[in-house]
Amino acid sequence: VQLQASGGGSVQPGESLRLSCAVSGRRFRINAMGWHRQAPGKQRELVATFALGGNTIYADSVKGRFTLSRDNAKNTVYLQMNSLKPEDTAVYYCNADLNYWLPDSTPVAENAWGQGTLVTVSS
Numbered sequence: 546v547q548l549q550a551s552g553g554g555s556v557q558p559g560e561s562l563r564l565s566c567a568v569s570g571r572r573f574r575i576n577a578m579g580w581h582r583q584a585p586g587k588q589r590e591l592v593a594t595f596a597l598g599g600n601t602i603y604a605d606s607v608k609g610r611f612t613l614s615r616d617n618a619k620n621t622v623y624l625q626m627n628s629l630k631p632e633d634t635a636v637y638y639c640n641a642d643l644n645y646w647l648p649d650s651t652p653v654a655e656n657a658w659g660q661g662t663l664v665t666v667s668s
Contacts, residue, residue, distance in 0.1 A: 546570035546657060550639045552624075553662030560666075561627045566639030566659055568620040573645035579613060580624050582635035582664075589638070593624060597642065606632070629666045636661045 552564040568575060579594025579602075593603045593613040601613055612625040622639065639659035646652055 546573050546643060546645050546655065548639050548641055548657050548659035550637070550659035550662045553637060553664045555665040555667065556629055557668050558630055558666055560629055561625070562629065562664060563626065564624040564637055564639075564662060564664075566622050566624075566641075568641055568643070568657075570645060573643050575620065575641055575643045577642040578615070578622050578640065580622075580637055580639055582633075582637045584632075584635040587635075592637065594640070595622065626664070629664075631666050631668075634664060634666050636663050638662075 547569050548566055550564065550566045552562060554562055556562055577595055577597045580592040581589050582592050583589040591604055592607055593611055595613065595615060596602050603611065610628045613622060615622045638661045641657050643657060644652055644654050
């Protein structure tokens with residue numbers, strides 16, 4: 546199972562970006578999925594996630610500006626980021642808590658990460 550993230554870039558304050566993260570592979574089930582970010586010199590932090598219980602969690606710093614959505618048919622989540630600020634500059638990582646099955650049907654639980662995509666907000 547692989548997570549493929551895309552959509553980062555460089556924008557000015559107040560502008561928008563949309564990140565995408567697609568899960569690919571065979572015989573898997575996504576339990577939770579979302580985005581984290583890591584700014585230079587800081588620890589990785591949660592941005593937004595569809596949690597195991599079905600609710601959506603946002604970091605306080607992005608509430609009202611970022612929206613998490615998903616396309617279950619495409620196993621893809623999107624992070625729409627509006628009104629971007631310089632403090633949103635970071636590498637954004639998609640993350641999924643999932644189960645998949647080996648060819649012999651052995652179940653495997655995994656917390657998987659995408660490769661990271663850089664978002665730079667600067668004037």
